Amino acid sequence: MKFSKIFQYAYLVFAVLFIYDSISKWTINRNGAYISLGLAALAIFMYFFRRKFAKKIEENNNSK
Structure with missing residues (x-):
C-alpha cells in the first residue's frame, strides 16, 4: 500500500x-x-479519486 501512496502524492506534484x-x-x-490548467485539474481529481479508492480498499481489508 505504501507504493500507491507515493503515486497519490505524485499526482499533486504533477498538478503543481x-x-x-x-x-x-x-x-x-x-x-x-x-x-495545462486542464491537466492540473485532472491531476487533482486523480489524487482525490485514488485516495478515496485506497481508503475503501483499506477498510475492506480491515473488516475481513
Missing part, C-alpha cells in the same frame, strides 16, 4: 508543475495555458 507551466505560458500562448 502543470499550474506553474500554465502561469509561465499565460502571456505567450493562452491556449497552451488552458491545456
